[in-house]
Amino acid sequence: MRKYTPKDNVQGKAYYTDRFWVAPRVPTTEVEEGSHFAKVVEVLSSKITLKDAVLQIGQLRVVVEATDNVEALRLLRDECGYAMCSEISAVDYLARDGEFEIFYQMLNLDEAKRVRVVCRIKDGEAIESVCPLFKSANFAEREIFDMFGIKVNNHPFLKRILMPDDWEGHPLLKSYPLVGDEFASWYEVDKIFGKEYRDIVGPENRDPARVDRYDSQRFSRVGYEVPFGAEIDRENEKANPIKYSETLLVDYNTSSKTLDKRK
Amino acid sequence: MAQHQVNYASSAGLPIALTSVDKLVNWGRSNSLWPLTYGLACCAIEMMASGASRYDFDRMGTIFRASPRQADVMILAGTLSKKHSEFARRLYDQMTEPKWVISMGSCANTGGMFNTYATVQGVDRIIPVDIYLPGCAPRPETLQYAMMMLQKKIRRESADMKKNTKQRIV
Numbered sequence: 066m067r068k069y070t071p072k073d074n075v076q077g078k079a080y081y082t083d084r085f086w087v088a089p090r091v092p093t094t095e096v097e098e099g100s101h102f103a104k105v106v107e108v109l110s111s112k113i114t115l116k117d118a119v120l121q122i123g124q125l126r127v128v129v130e131a132t133d134n135v136e137a138l139r140l141l142r143d144e145c146g147y148a149m150c151s152e153i154s155a156v157d158y159l160a161r162d163g164e165f166e167i168f169y170q171m172l173n174l175d176e177a178k179r180v181r182v183v184c185r186i187k188d189g190e191a192i193e194s195v196c197p198l199f200k201s202a203n204f205a206e207r208e209i210f211d212m213f214g215i216k217v218n219n220h221p222f223l224k225r226i227l228m229p230d231d232w233e234g235h236p237l238l239k240s241y242p243l244v245g246d247e248f249a250s251w252y253e254v255d256k257i258f259g260k261e262y263r264d265i266v267g268p269e270n271r272d273p274a275r276v277d278r279y280d281s282q283r284f285s286r287v288g289y290e291v292p293f294g295a296e297i298d299r300e301n302e303k304a305n306p307i308k309y310s311e312t313l314l315v316d317y318n319t320s321s322k323t324l325d326k327r328k
Numbered sequence: 329m330a331q332h333q334v335n336y337a338s339s340a341g342l343p344i345a346l347t348s349v350d351k352l353v354n355w356g357r358s359n360s361l362w363p364l365t366y367g368l369a370c371c372a373i374e375m376m377a378s379g380a381s382r383y384d385f386d387r388m389g390t391i392f393r394a395s396p397r398q399a400d401v402m403i404l405a406g407t408l409s410k411k412h413s414e415f416a417r418r419l420y421d422q423m424t425e426p427k428w429v430i431s432m433g434s435c436a437n438t439g440g441m442f443n444t445y446a447t448v449q450g451v452d453r454i455i456p457v458d459i460y461l462p463g464c465a466p467r468p469e470t471l472q473y474a475m476m477m478l479q480k481k482i483r484r485e486s487a488d489m490k491k492n493t494k495q496r497i498v
Contacts, residue, residue, distance in 0.1 A: 236446070
């Protein structure tokens, strides 16, 4: 978590632009001798090469070759009791390393232990499916394909799962534009009416604070009110000053009325 | 032979009500608004509560129908994602005229808090809307009030739907 800085004098010092703030790293510790995770590392390293095996927040994190992912998960399931694959996803490190990180979160229900199997692939490379081992991998790998564009070899039904089938781009990539993507912003208009209706429907408004003072259907300008939907003459707008009711608001300082007769 | 005992001249007058065709037709239309059973997100929970016994839409003649062919009103209750917009428009197209649309909640009105690439920023981009109902989510009373406002709007309309100046997309 970001260190707390007092916010009672934000004018003097902009607390939100701390240029020298460094995101804290998750503390890593070595695997202790004789522990449950030491046996897991022993089983895994007997069959496959482990690049790294550390403890992070009570969980084992093993880094394997991308080609060994099925074998690593099979060893964990059959020989270490990790019967549940609770999450599979990827992280986009293309800008930093030119690689995707794919992780498999494994759960041992008997020992209440978790292992994260991590592997890295280059952009454009594919990963082998773990669907034969875990049924839960089916949708998760489809989501990886949908969100990152990572191909999964030998997947039974590799198809987009969240976005429409004809969507362009993969939204969880860091390079995906959140605003201003032409395909995304006109998608529903192009799909339903066709591109020639873009002029009729108009561009979508992604500015939640937009105010158009000449739009009398959606906005009203105080002191310059016009009937609903009326055209506003931009040069000579007519002011309608706010009139206060004389019967409701009584100025007790100048009028003869007294607020309380006891005074 | 039975003899009429009603004295038309003295009691409530002649058993005749004078009205116009517009008023008669709109009386029927506005008092039997049948919305489509169609929920998109959390606003649909409030819509279901409006239809259930505590708030009781049925007393207003509003009965949810499970087919767009039998529905008059489409309540767009919730966030409309771009993937689903095609199907929402198809449901609207399958409803028979006359038909009306209530946009329920912030997400349906403007996209609401989902200011994202994957959400339709206001359902009026694809479907002409009659009533915009603010709230996140609007309470069942608010939806009932919107339905009553729609009834008032229908009663002002002409029976010939072609004469009604509604902003229509396609």
